[in-house]
Amino acid sequence: MLFPAPIRPYLSLLLLAGSGLFLNSCGDSSAENNRMAEAPLDEEIRYEAVRLTASQPTRELNLPGELESYYETDLYPRVSSYVKALHADIGDRVNQGQVLAELEAPELTANLTEAYSKVKAAEAVYGASKGTYQRVLRTSKTLGAISPVDLDAARTKAVSDSLAVVAANAHYSSVQQLVSYLKITAPFSGVITDRRLAPGAFVGPGGQNGVPILKIKQLDRLRLRIAVPEAYLGDIRRGNPVQFAVRSFPNQTFTGRISRVANSVRPETRSELVEIDFQNRGGKLKPGMFASARLPVSPSGEGSIYVPKSAVVSTMDRTFVFKVINGKAVRTTVQKGDDAAGQTQVFGDLKPGEVILKTASEEMADGASVHIQEVKS
Numbered sequence: 001m002l003f004p005a006p007i008r009p010y011l012s013l014l015l016l017a018g019s020g021l022f023l024n025s026c027g028d029s030s031a032e033n034n035r036m037a038e039a040p041l042d043e044e045i046r047y048e049a050v051r052l053t054a055s056q057p058t059r060e061l062n063l064p065g066e067l068e069s070y071y072e073t074d075l076y077p078r079v080s081s082y083v084k085a086l087h088a089d090i091g092d093r094v095n096q097g098q099v100l101a102e103l104e105a106p107e108l109t110a111n112l113t114e115a116y117s118k119v120k121a122a123e124a125v126y127g128a129s130k131g132t133y134q135r136v137l138r139t140s141k142t143l144g145a146i147s148p149v150d151l152d153a154a155r156t157k158a159v160s161d162s163l164a165v166v167a168a169n170a171h172y173s174s175v176q177q178l179v180s181y182l183k184i185t186a187p188f189s190g191v192i193t194d195r196r197l198a199p200g201a202f203v204g205p206g207g208q209n210g211v212p213i214l215k216i217k218q219l220d221r222l223r224l225r226i227a228v229p230e231a232y233l234g235d236i237r238r239g240n241p242v243q244f245a246v247r248s249f250p251n252q253t254f255t256g257r258i259s260r261v262a263n264s265v266r267p268e269t270r271s272e273l274v275e276i277d278f279q280n281r282g283g284k285l286k287p288g289m290f291a292s293a294r295l296p297v298s299p300s301g302e303g304s305i306y307v308p309k310s311a312v313v314s315t316m317d318r319t320f321v322f323k324v325i326n327g328k329a330v331r332t333t334v335q336k337g338d339d340a341a342g343q344t345q346v347f348g349d350l351k352p353g354e355v356i357l358k359t360a361s362e363e364m365a366d367g368a369s370v371h372i373q374e375v376k377s
């Protein structure tokens with residue numbers, strides 16, 4: 001395009017000015033890029049780490065547990081029948097041997113009558129054969145009056161009839177035992193805690209056989225079950241007193257004694273099950289309550305090492321922490337002990353002064369290079 005002569009000088013000035021701005025802009029961009037390239041990259045990930053210290057040895061363990069009744073059972077019917085009457089309901093205190101429910105089965109009553117009549121019939125037959133044998137035996141003393149064959153036959157008949165009486169009595173006893181199942185009694189003294197059925201319900205095979213009629217629990221004697229860490233199993237002794245508390249009575253302390261030790265360490269928790277018996281006089285405590293038990297242990301001569309709970313990783317195979325050695329996170333197997341105030345006691349290849357990652361993850365590779373920043377635990 002051609003511009004008039006008077007305008008051309010102004011166009012030249014505008015072109016020169018635009019070129020200068022473009023060059024300045026390019027120069028500024030290049031300088032910025034140079035400054036970014038020369039700036040140090042300080043964006044690397046730093047992991048928080050803590051330095052291990054030895055704490056005062058533990059003298060008492062606080063372990064959670066659950067109270068259970070010493071005995072508890074579901075009461076099921078033993079025969080096909082109908083619920084005739086219930087003599088106990090939820091909350092009733094019952095004594096051992098007390099009748100709790102009555103069932104009815106007309107066919108069983110008929111079978112019992114039939115079995116009894118068979119016993120009497122067998123006894124009558126045996127009485128007759130026995131009398132016959134005795135008469136034949138007396139007659140055989142007269143020479144030539146009774147042949148030896150007749151004497152043996154009479155004796156065999158009497159013996160056979162006597163065995164029939166024994167069989168009839170055994171059958172009658174078995175039917176009588178089945179009839180006794182129509183009365184459900186308490187196997188021990190306790191409290192009825194549940195009732196599932198009502199009079200008229202059909203129970204037994206083919207009916208509601210999967211549902212218990214009643215549930216009974218013993219309340220005057222309870223069990224407290226706790227899991228003791230493997231590191232403290234040497235301090236467990238049968239008969240040792242253990243104090244515990246429950247949330248329902250926060251200002252009271254209860255005392256029981258160690259009665260049973262499982263003698264087997266659970267691999268998934270590295271702990272052993274311990275049962276503590278408690279005489280629940282007055283029924284103050286209830287089965288199912290959570291309890292906090294204080295188990296006294298003997299302190300060792302050296303201090304215990306506590307780490308943040310976030311530093312411990314538990315998998316199906318093992319429990320470990322990441323110990324930092326020469327800038328690498330090394331998985332170190334440990335065993336857990338007591339838990340207190342967000343800290344977990346650990347046992348393993350750890351010493352005071354060593355450094356571990358404060359927050360560990362199973363996804364971190366063993367021996368991975370890490371940059372750390374020490375913080376307080």
